Amino acid sequence: EEKVKRIDSATDKARAREKDSDRLKVEENVFDVPTLKILYTLSNKGIIKAMGGAISTGKEANVFYAEGDEKELAIKIYRMASSTFKAMDAYIMKDPRFTNIRNNRRDIIFAWTRKELQNLKRAKSAGVRVPEPIVAEKNVLIMEFMGEEKKPYPLLKNTPLEDDEAKLVYNKIVEYMHLLYKEANLVHADLSEYNILIDPADKTPVFIDMGQSVTLEHPNAREFLYRDVLNILRFFGRYGITDKPEELLSKIQAE
């Protein structure tokens, strides 16, 4: 009994150490010298007033809180060392906006970062609620911070909703998908409860994470849209939303 406990706590400690060293590795990875130089330049320009803590460590990027000139900022930094740029490749290379990108890791990550900025701009102009994009410099994207008291708004996934609230959120998401499609000529391509924040004040959704969003000319745009549709319907099924994929698709593609 005692022995088992000892072994348990030893493994816990070892795991904690491992996690710590993972985190250090990630931070080492994200703040390489060229990235530090970019942050330094952006702070000299007065765009960044003070760097804050880490908000998230994702598969490709880290997101940090920062204080800007007048607004709070979210700084998304694509890791040069560990981005799965092979996956990025398939999205970038077939996008008519990015036909002359050279096939190397650096350029693909930089193009990806610019693409996310442009996608956010197009979405915003179309009337979709997204973080306001501010600047993209190499692998660093600066945008408006969506949250309060230095904490990001919760993900849709972690937001408890009554059925009638869920219905309103769903309708707003459908409106945003329609605006993206018709006005911005874009498909989000990674839309799910993990890439939608909910503003607790009025329960409005905020779309985030648009690096992979593609224009309708992309050869896989329909397939990506269909996947987004299935994700949204899967999530809202639990709230009694019974739209069929074809119904949601026709709402998105309506004039």
Ligand code: ATP
């Ligand atoms: P993952 O691999 O976890 O999906 P990601 O690399 O795709 O991460 P995002 O989804 O864009 O990156 O952002 C990760 C997290 O950072 C979000 O879930 C959100 O909590 C936070 N975040 C991103 N952008 C903002 C923003 N503009 N304001 C506040 N929080 C943000």
Ligand code: MN
């Ligand atoms: Mn994400």
